[in-house]
Amino acid sequence: MADVVVEQGRVAATPTRRKRASLHNALKRKSTVAFFLTLPLIVLIALLVLYPALYSVHLATLNKSMQRFVGFGNFTFLFKRETFWMVVQQSCIFAITAVIFKALIGFIVAHLVHNTPAKGQRKWRGMLLVPWVIPPAMSTLAWLWLFDPSYSAFNYTLSFFGIGPIPWLGETGWARFSVILVNVWYGAPFFMIMYLASLKSVPDQLYEAAAIDGANWWQRIWYVTLPMMRNIIAITTLFSLIVTFANFDIVRILTSGGPLDTTHLFATWAFQVGIQSSDIPLGASVSLFMVPILAVAAIFILRDVSKRGNEA
Amino acid sequence: MSTLAIDKAGPTRKVKYGSMSRDRAWALRWSYFFLILFAAFSLIPPLYMLITSLKSSAEIGAATNPWWVFHPTLSNYVELLTSDQFLRFFWNSTVVSIVVVIVTMLISVPAAFALARMKFWGSATLATGVFLTYLIPDSLLFIPLFKMLAVFQDLTGITLLNRWYVLIFIYPTLTVPFCTWIMIGYFASIPKELDEAAIIDGASWLQTLTRIFIPVALPGLIAATIFAFTVSWAQFLYPLVLTTSVDQLVLPVGITTTLIKGDVFNWGQIMTGALLGAAPPLIIYAFLMDYYIAGLTAGATKG
Amino acid sequence: MAEVNLRKVVKRYDDVEAVRGIDLDIADHEFVVLVGPSGCGKSTTLRMIAGLEDISDGDIMIGGDVVNDVPPKDRDIAMVFQNYALYPHMTVAENMSFGLRLKRYPKAEIKARIDEAARMLDIEELIDRKPKQLSGGQRQRVAMGRAIVRNPKVFLFDEPLSNLDAKLRVQMRIEIKKVHQKVRTTTVYVTHDQVEAMTLADRVVVMNKGRIEQIGTPNELYHKPATRFVAAFIGSPAMNFLPCQLEETAGRLHVRLTEQIAFPLPPARAARYQNAKSDQKLLLGLRPEHITEARAHAEPGVEAFDAMLDVTEPMGMETLIYFTLAGKQVCGRVNPNAGAHDGEALRLAVDLNNMHLLNEATGAVI
Numbered sequence: 019m020a021d022v023v024v025e026q027g028r029v030a031a032t033p034t035r036r037k038r039a040s041l042h043n044a045l046k047r048k049s050t051v052a053f054f055l056t057l058p059l060i061v062l063i064a065l066l067v068l069y070p071a072l073y074s075v076h077l078a079t080l081n082k083s084m085q086r087f088v089g090f091g092n093f094t095f096l097f098k099r100e101t102f103w104m105v106v107q108q109s110c111i112f113a114i115t116a117v118i119f120k121a122l123i124g125f126i127v128a129h130l131v132h133n134t135p136a137k138g139q140r141k142w143r144g145m146l147l148v149p150w151v152i153p154p155a156m157s158t159l160a161w162l163w164l165f166d167p168s169y170s171a172f173n174y175t176l177s178f179f180g181i182g183p184i185p186w187l188g189e190t191g192w193a194r195f196s197v198i199l200v201n202v203w204y205g206a207p208f209f210m211i212m213y214l215a216s217l218k219s220v221p222d223q224l225y226e227a228a229a230i231d232g233a234n235w236w237q238r239i240w241y242v243t244l245p246m247m248r249n250i251i252a253i254t255t256l257f258s259l260i261v262t263f264a265n266f267d268i269v270r271i272l273t274s275g276g277p278l279d280t281t282h283l284f285a286t287w288a289f290q291v292g293i294q295s296s297d298i299p300l301g302a303s304v305s306l307f308m309v310p311i312l313a314v315a316a317i318f319i320l321r322d323v324s325k326r327g328n329e330a
Numbered sequence: 331m332s333t334l335a336i337d338k339a340g341p342t343r344k345v346k347y348g349s350m351s352r353d354r355a356w357a358l359r360w361s362y363f364f365l366i367l368f369a370a371f372s373l374i375p376p377l378y379m380l381i382t383s384l385k386s387s388a389e390i391g392a393a394t395n396p397w398w399v400f401h402p403t404l405s406n407y408v409e410l411l412t413s414d415q416f417l418r419f420f421w422n423s424t425v426v427s428i429v430v431v432i433v434t435m436l437i438s439v440p441a442a443f444a445l446a447r448m449k450f451w452g453s454a455t456l457a458t459g460v461f462l463t464y465l466i467p468d469s470l471l472f473i474p475l476f477k478m479l480a481v482f483q484d485l486t487g488i489t490l491l492n493r494w495y496v497l498i499f500i501y502p503t504l505t506v507p508f509c510t511w512i513m514i515g516y517f518a519s520i521p522k523e524l525d526e527a528a529i530i531d532g533a534s535w536l537q538t539l540t541r542i543f544i545p546v547a548l549p550g551l552i553a554a555t556i557f558a559f560t561v562s563w564a565q566f567l568y569p570l571v572l573t574t575s576v577d578q579l580v581l582p583v584g585i586t587t588t589l590i591k592g593d594v595f596n597w598g599q600i601m602t603g604a605l606l607g608a609a610p611p612l613i614i615y616a617f618l619m620d621y622y623i624a625g626l627t628a629g630a631t632k633g
Numbered sequence: 634m635a636e637v638n639l640r641k642v643v644k645r646y647d648d649v650e651a652v653r654g655i656d657l658d659i660a661d662h663e664f665v666v667l668v669g670p671s672g673c674g675k676s677t678t679l680r681m682i683a684g685l686e687d688i689s690d691g692d693i694m695i696g697g698d699v700v701n702d703v704p705p706k707d708r709d710i711a712m713v714f715q716n717y718a719l720y721p722h723m724t725v726a727e728n729m730s731f732g733l734r735l736k737r738y739p740k741a742e743i744k745a746r747i748d749e750a751a752r753m754l755d756i757e758e759l760i761d762r763k764p765k766q767l768s769g770g771q772r773q774r775v776a777m778g779r780a781i782v783r784n785p786k787v788f789l790f791d792e793p794l795s796n797l798d799a800k801l802r803v804q805m806r807i808e809i810k811k812v813h814q815k816v817r818t819t820t821v822y823v824t825h826d827q828v829e830a831m832t833l834a835d836r837v838v839v840m841n842k843g844r845i846e847q848i849g850t851p852n853e854l855y856h857k858p859a860t861r862f863v864a865a866f867i868g869s870p871a872m873n874f875l876p877c878q879l880e881e882t883a884g885r886l887h888v889r890l891t892e893q894i895a896f897p898l899p900p901a902r903a904a905r906y907q908n909a910k911s912d913q914k915l916l917l918g919l920r921p922e923h924i925t926e927a928r929a930h931a932e933p934g935v936e937a938f939d940a941m942l943d944v945t946e947p948m949g950m951e952t953l954i955y956f957t958l959a960g961k962q963v964c965g966r967v968n969p970n971a972g973a974h975d976g977e978a979l980r981l982a983v984d985l986n987n988m989h990l991l992n993e994a995t996g997a998v999i
Contacts (some may be wrong), residue, residue, distance in 0.1 A: 156605070
């Protein structure tokens, strides 16, 4: 008799223990833990990046007061505006020109630093990276002051060489030049640091072999350095194209898009149209135009990177 | 068994008998020359900020040599550092940046650990997804986010727009993807044997993370922290759009909007404000330059 | 003409002299091996010949011209590196033709040279592959192919076989020798492995601590080493060195190892050591193959004695025996069926016709 009672008791006890055990086990299982660890990341990206991106498409289809659905109305409106096409052209030229110069200067300076004795390289790196460390809003203010129509320190210095006062920000051609100049000043150090790290990873013996094979300095760069750096060049160019294309700070502070909208980029014009003129759907439409261009660039370069990656 | 019949009939190069060490010395001299040029180019704007900040308005208006300070004065500094408004900007920036750094690390580090070590279904896609998210610029998202916050405010009555703390929610979208990417790189470089040794010693996943990984990946953590701080501190677009009242502004926006009163630019103060605004990242950089650079290169080269 | 001459070549790094005055004449078509332990300066010397290191002092001449200040690309040399140094993004054909393409050789000529070299090295099927698709041995052949097609005045090899496993090393040694027989280019080869030196070289240069210890053919170095270093370095297992004394007993010169053991010297040797100062510390040098089991009939110059063996290593074709004599561990080689066992005694014989006497202080062989 007693056995049966004990048996029953035991049977009754195990189900609850098993239930607790399974929750415990579930928590110990790798994929559950992993899920919880990545959950905040997923929520953040879904809620504050992916959703707004899609929401932006929805917004672009509304009218100014956001009551009515107008489909492609905003887009057709933009296509007819001359400013819009100016912005497209300006953004592309700005991004491509600035990135080319940043990459070139970064490459050259990286070589210069790489060729100095190792002990001194640190201080050169330190000095040359400063533009990238200073918040762009702050340094652009300094440039604004350097370009000031009445008090420009550059014009002051140039006047000693007989070169007349340059309207750095007042005239379209010079304004575009100045904006690109400041962007290059800000962004070249990034390229320099990336390329410098990559230069150090090319084995010395390859250069020695090339030297013995008869290559002079630029042949060594063309046949050894550049091919070994193909991947890093592609990645940095991609990053920079996207970041430069979407640039806001520099243009906003230096020219606010002027004179006469000739330095507007997508970001600054979207800001002016969407926030300052309170036409959110139109602003959203402008911003959205960046997407196809960015996507095309991303696809090209990512494809190139993975193709090379399989070779290495 | 023919002997190799290669004759030297091919074009030969005229041999120049220069001096190798002399050529190398000249190359070095040219290198230094151009390096000095580039370094000067890099440092002129911040130096000019410093020079102007030491000038009084009178001296600036007098349009004397802009590269030299004839009557240095600290009045700009004093005015700004005693101005409640400026101190408010500085405070807002500091609080936002520090909180965002903490939030970022709390989200990034566990996620990076999971993505780097725990091979679970979808981890590869998620990792690539994180990388791609970094490519979505803020200039695409600021308008919909603005509208979303307005709608949220209408629906729930919780004020988010025009409050400095809204930035704490928004900035992580900029910092978390790259910090996660950096940490994935660092965690992945820790040899698997350490995991296994820890498991044999009886550690759970959490203990492995806190007692083994974080200490070993500390350089990466420091680099990611510096990155998150610097990016938060320098933000301009989001605060410009999302905060408008003077007491809610952070430093970059505050300096550019308030110190320009109408058409009058008080350049002495503006430059002082800009320099003070640039100071925290510069100071961190000066002391922790190697971590700074490591953060940059780790993210991209491991991509 | 492609001889290489080094005159009093010195290499200084800050205060340290890595190479302290080397004089060397390498004749056209000769295969010379620089051999020595790590840090002896052999690689540095090779790199100075290549132009990859500056010469601190002295002159280097290639083909009669002083090349101290000539950059590597103008010296008309080719080098095979330890790590192959193949261009990872180029195919085998492109790797091999790189130097020729830089000098704008006509395409037909380039193709002819590549085909010839590929055939010689047996890498014809690999022509279109990339280095990462090749094994270590194949990569080393491509590196050699790159050197061959240039048809330079001098081949330089910097420890090319060190990264290969033992079996492959033996194979590649034979390849290199065959290539040299066909192409006959002056070659300077650096290695730390004395077996490579002995098997490949026309002449061997033994280096130690930045100086040349001895130059000679492999046979000369083996049988007539000039210094203790060379005697110990060449030959495996290494030569045995036993402290000894010369004494004259019963009108004949004897060499005494212990109180019990003294061997009479053969006449040829006795004549040479006549004037050796017996008050200086001397060492008896004997190669293991000259310490064997005692034979049935006596031979002139071969003396027998008893020894207690410590350890034996049966190698199959011979057995290596280790025992203690005069306080030192000695190695000998005996027939596998001589009855050598660990811890047992064995009657051994030393062949004093092949002995060496060294001055312990100076290391010189008398």
